[in-house]
Amino acid sequence: MEKEYVLVINPGSTSTKVAVFKNQENILQQNLSHTPEVLEKFYKVAEQYQYRRDIILDWFRTAGFETTKLKAVVARGGLLKPMPSGTYQVTDEMIKDLQIGVQGEHASNLGGIIAKSIADAVGIQAYIVDPVAVDEFDDIARISGIPEIKRRSLVHALNIKAVAYRAAGQLNRGIKDLNLVMAHLGGGISIVPLRKGKIVDANNANEMGPFSPERTGGLPVGDLAELCFSGKYTLTEVKKKLLGKGGLVAYLGSNDARVIEERIQQGDEQAKLVYEAMAYQVAKEIGAMATVLEGKVDAVVLTGGIAYSKMFTALVQERVAFIAPVILQPGEDEMIALHEGLERVLSGRERVKIYEEEVKSGMKTFDEILKMAKERGPKTIAVAVAQDIEVLSAVNQAKKLGIADAILVGDAEKIKDIAAEENMDITQYEIIDIKDIQEASRKAVSLVSSGKAHLVMKGLVDTSIVLKAVLDPEIGLRTGSILSHAALFEVPGYDRFIMITDAAMNIAPDIQGKKKIIENAVQVAHALDMDLPKVAVICAKEKVDPKMPPTVDAQTLEEMNKKGEIKGCMVGGPFGLDNAVSEEAAEHKGIQHPIAGKADILLVPDIEAGNILYKSMVFFGRTKNAGVIVGAKAPIVLTSRADSDESKLNSIALAVLMASKAGL
DSSP states (O other): OOOOEEEEEEEOSSEEEEEEEETTEEEEEEEEEOOHHHHTTOSSGGGGHHHHHHHHHHHHHHTTOOGGGEEEEEEEOOSOSSBOSSEEEOOHHHHHHHHHTTTOOOTTHHHHHHHHHHHHHTTOOEEEESOTTBOOOOGGGGBOSSTTOBOOOOSOHHHHHHHHHHHHHHTTSOGGGOEEEEEEESSSEEEEEEETTEEOOOOOTTTSSSOOSSBOOSOOHHHHHHHHTSSSSOHHHHHHHHBTSSTHHHHHSOOOHHHHHHHHHTTOHHHHHHHHHHHHHHHHHHHHHHHHTTTOOSEEEEEEGGGGOHHHHHHHHHHHTTTSOEEEEEBOOHHHHHHHHHHHHHTTSSOOEEHHHHHSSSOOSHHHHHHHHHHHOOEEEEEESOOOHHHHHHHHHHHHTTSEEEEEEEOHHHHHHHHHHTTOOOTTSEEEEOOSHHHHHHHHHHHHHTTSOSEEEEOSSOHHHHHHHHTOTTTSOOOSSOOEEEEEEEOTTOSSEEEEEOSSSOSSOOHHHHHHHHHHHHHHHHHTTOSSOEEEEEOSSSSOOTTSHHHHHHHHHHHHHHTTSSOSSEEEEEEOHHHHHOHHHHHHTTOOOTTTTOOSEEEOSSHHHHHHHHHIIIIISOOEEEEEEESSSSOEEOOOTTSOHHHHHHHHHHHHHHHHHTTO
């Protein structure tokens, strides 16, 4: 029996939209309503799934279809853990999080649960596409202005991504080859910079950005605070003013753009001013998001219901056309967007994603690092003094794997001679002929500081010469932090990476130096998707002893972390090496600490301890490893001749992930 249909499910608070697709056509669609009286019987949203599933199946069969002819079921995703965009297979792990409401209860949580139940019964797969939980923000975009409030990724990812794919098709380009500014113009207005297919920032339409038909957008915060504490309004009333009774409704008494335009045509000057102000604010926000993309914008895309308006889109276009060509993709259709997401996977144009692989806290193997570097790359390496056979080999391997490209700076004749001897094709690389090693190092660094490359790699040159260029105030990559070395190890028998810092740069750091070394290492951990890495401050003993200053530093660093002076991680110490990495050893010594035996990052007291530990891991342990210099504006790969080819490749991949995380 031919499987030819796709069932699309989109649960809402009081109804469930359903549709049947055959090939690319929506052949039947229905909105199945649910009365409040029926829904009130269920204590939790997840408990509604059997009720809603049975109604869907009754509708489907009554319409003359058989579930045995389904080839897939796709549904709206719910409030899952923060996750990258994409089409996901519904797994048992995802179902658990949907059932418990890991980020809250919402009707959309039912989508995956119902889809999997129907799909399992006939032996097919269920999927969700771009749920509300999609979060691809750059870290820099999360900073709000006060630590108590974090900017969050709350955006209509499903429609934005679907429209972005259509715009990419219109431009005959791949979505990962484009930088777009997307403007969703609806009851709320979201403006999104889409960098190479990722939503790296956005205004939360409920709280920020332009005012819209019924929302205020961003407001002068001082005046808003006075309004809140004026005694005239309750919290509920203020929230209603912001969301539901703001924007066009507040000024003109209507949220219907068509009504407003009719009033404008009849000569209503107030309506004209307010409507033009909304377009002005939209254009201004588009301009702001263009700066996120550093002005490298391929197109501005206007979508949503208001994008049908020729008057409104013209008002926006006249202000933003200088940025990039404007593409109109009016309207939104979640059912079509869900089906398109599924078809991208079924046709092989896009890889299906597995929820538990995408949301787990941190990569755990170099295979995962290489895989993610390929997805998040490629990035361009500026190789300083590139006439080095081992470095060229590592760069060439990274190129073949799709992880990185390179600009080779150095003696062009020697570079070509090495390539010829090794039968290595380097015609694919840009070569900049500079024979002086200091000038070649400066040029490589300047390529990164100018944005033409994303990371620096040392070739046949002393480390000190490269670092001198990195720290050069004119062309360098200074940040105000210190440079430190982070070494990453994949240790057999451990369920996580172990990072050692600092084994190569800082000889005997003081307390402030150690703080900055931790902060640098945490950047590396975050690039590996570790949400809250555990930092163990390693000493010769696990008790504070005034005669052993490193133990006192350890205690101080832990206190600084608790006070919020060291962020993005958990710091503890002093620890001995054994009870930092072995839960059994920690238990044996009676150490009760959330980091004991579970450390991700080992902060060593000085360069001698770090270097000995590092080399012991490499030469005695034969452990897979990578290393990178952190603390500059871009990652720096400084490999040595003693490093294996595998280690060099791993180091490049790690640096690519760091460059991606930094938005380079």
